Amino acid sequence: MLLNGSHGSEQRVVELFNYIDTHQDEFVQDLKDWVAVSSDSSDPLLREDLSNMVEIAAKSIRALGATVKLVNMGEEKLNDGRNIPFPKAILAELGNNSSKATVCIYGHVDVQPAKKEDGWNTDPYNMTEINGDLYGRGAADNKGPVLAWINAVKTYKSLNQEIPVNLKFIIEGVEETGSPGLEDLIKAHASFFSDVDYIVISDNLWLSRKPALTYGTRGSAYFFIEVEGGTKDLHSGTFGGIIHEAMRDLIYLLANLIDSSGHILIPGIYDDVAPLTEEERKLYEHIDFDLEEHQNNSGVNTFLYSTKEEILQHLWRYPSLTIHGIEGAFSGPGSKTVIPSKVIGKFSIRQVPNMKSSVVQKQVTKHLEDVFAKLKSPNKLTVSMIIGASPWVADVNDPQYAAARNAITKVFGVTPNMIRDGSTIPLARIFQDLTKKSVMMLPIGDADAGEHSQNEKISRSNYIQGTKLFATFFLELSKVHEELMAKNHPSVGN
Numbered sequence: 001m002l003l004n005g006s007h008g009s010e011q012r013v014v015e016l017f018n019y020i021d022t023h024q025d026e027f028v029q030d031l032k033d034w035v036a037v038s039s040d041s042s043d044p045l046l047r048e049d050l051s052n053m054v055e056i057a058a059k060s061i062r063a064l065g066a067t068v069k070l071v072n073m074g075e076e077k078l079n080d081g082r083n084i085p086f087p088k089a090i091l092a093e094l095g096n097n098s099s100k101a102t103v104c105i106y107g108h109v110d111v112q113p114a115k116k117e118d119g120w121n122t123d124p125y126n127m128t129e130i131n132g133d134l135y136g137r138g139a140a141d142n143k144g145p146v147l148a149w150i151n152a153v154k155t156y157k158s159l160n161q162e163i164p165v166n167l168k169f170i171i172e173g174v175e176e177t178g179s180p181g182l183e184d185l186i187k188a189h190a191s192f193f194s195d196v197d198y199i200v201i202s203d204n205l206w207l208s209r210k211p212a213l214t215y216g217t218r219g220s221a222y223f224f225i226e227v228e229g230g231t232k233d234l235h236s237g238t239f240g241g242i243i244h245e246a247m248r249d250l251i252y253l254l255a256n257l258i259d260s261s262g263h264i265l266i267p268g269i270y271d272d273v274a275p276l277t278e279e280e281r282k283l284y285e286h287i288d289f290d291l292e293e294h295q296n297n298s299g300v301n302t303f304l305y306s307t308k309e310e311i312l313q314h315l316w317r318y319p320s321l322t323i324h325g326i327e328g329a330f331s332g333p334g335s336k337t338v339i340p341s342k343v344i345g346k347f348s349i350r351q352v353p354n355m356k357s358s359v360v361q362k363q364v365t366k367h368l369e370d371v372f373a374k375l376k377s378p379n380k381l382t383v384s385m386i387i388g389a390s391p392w393v394a395d396v397n398d399p400q401y402a403a404a405r406n407a408i409t410k411v412f413g414v415t416p417n418m419i420r421d422g423s424t425i426p427l428a429r430i431f432q433d434l435t436k437k438s439v440m441m442l443p444i445g446d447a448d449a450g451e452h453s454q455n456e457k458i459s460r461s462n463y464i465q466g467t468k469l470f471a472t473f474f475l476e477l478s479k480v481h482e483e484l485m486a487k488n489h490p491s492v493g494n
């Protein structure tokens with residue numbers, strides 16, 4: 001039952017927080033169990049553990065009393081022409097009280113690759129607590145936050161407290177490969193999302209030690225540059241010196257993407273970038289950010305920029321280009337002397353408002369074809385964009401932002417650091433465009449979480465305090481929603 005009045009509400013919060021504190025070791029063990037599943041989505045042929053991880057997550061959500069469906073996300077076309085199904089996604093719902101707000105929680109249970117020999121201090125799949133930090137692949141991105149949502153709901157259920165909102169979950173298993181098939185899934189299950197009032201995502205990091213609210217992310221346009229020189233690899237002694245080597249062409253193409261100052265060399269790439277207004281420029285002044293701390297967290301000696309404003313603008317609102325790797329090139333130990341016949345260079349462009357993936361794709365393709373033409377190489381060039389995820393920016397005046405601000409203040413005693421994020425969560429813009437509903441990001445990842453890096457972690461404090469934050473957010477959102485209902489606000493209802 002909902003305890004009415006401020007005293008009742010405060011008493012509820014005390015009970016919730018006490019329960020979360022006294023059961024934190026259970027919650028940590030649950031995260032250890034999840035991290036132990038190597039749900040790496042990068043290799044299509046190694047996804048058995050990933051499908052198992054989706055089932056584990058479905059079982060945990062079902063144990064809350066939710067109705068859970070595992071739904072298809074379509075098929076993936078492999079290089080050899082075969083099609084295999086993507087891991088299923090979870091659609092779940094708990095509660096359908098028409099007087100309550102309906103919140104849809106998004107998360108993902110797939111992770112980036114991780115091997116101990118990459119330089120981890122601990123086994124990436126054996127979560128290890130050291131000095132209050134929980135080290136393991138996926139601890140922060142995104143298993144910890146997904147479990148924190150589940151812990152929050154479990155707390156209400158265990159205390160027999162009425163959950164203040166209706167809940168829906170969409171949990172996927174291929175976010176780290178750009179959420180392929182997600183847009184079609186949301187279209188195919190439009191009825192499931194039709195009564196959702198708010199979408200909340202917790203798949204990013206704080207920017208400093210100060211709790212944050214995120215209102216923007218960059219997109220990701222991911223490209224393959226394939227250069228094919230022949231039908232087989234060749235001995236570089238027997239053939240080196242007389243052929244146009246594919247690798248040489250590729251390196252030249254990659255070298256023409258970006259210069260040493262970080263400026264992207266693709267003609268027109270900056271044309272659609274939203275101009276920096278005086279209003280936006282002022283926002284950077286109030287952001288809590290410690291440049292030296294961020295540099296220490298990154299493990300690099302120096303950044304391309306030296307001021308907070310320049311760094312944050314180039315992380316959030318200007319595009320960046322990163323070269324990730326070369327498939328087919330020799331990269332193992334030793335000194336193989338082969339000439340690879342086909343190599344695939346991989347890079348991505350983090351897109352910002354108002355860039356469009358379709359425009360970027362044309363610009364990139366034309367630029368690479370023009371550069372390649374100068375080589376007068378007989379080799380075959382193929383440029384493909386395999387991911388085209390758009391940037392996302394929210395309206396911080398959406399009601400759920402007020403609820404989240406109140407929840408952060410209640411749990412952490414501070415007002416939130418209003419930030420954007422340089423990473424990509426494809427679902428955010430897809431949801432915003434398809435459902436026209438409010439999308440918000442409520443991060444609990446530490447600024448030094450090391451997402452995608454060696455020694456990724458979430459602090460026990462952020463995991464447990466984050467669970468309290470999510471539990472409080474449900475309460476605060478129910479208050480905001482009731483006020484809107486009372487005013488018959490247009491954003492309420494469908």
Ligand SMILES: NCC(=O)N[C@@H](Cc1c[nH]cn1)C(=O)O
Nearest residue numbers: 141175176177178203220423424
């Ligand atoms: N925590 C969000 C995240 O890491 N998202 C990935 C998504 C992505 C983009 N291209 C491929 N995967 C990211 O790298 O931003």
Ligand SMILES: [Zn+2]
Nearest residue numbers: 141176451452
């Ligand atoms: Zn990630």
Ligand SMILES: [Zn+2]
Nearest residue numbers: 141142175203
């Ligand atoms: Zn993530």
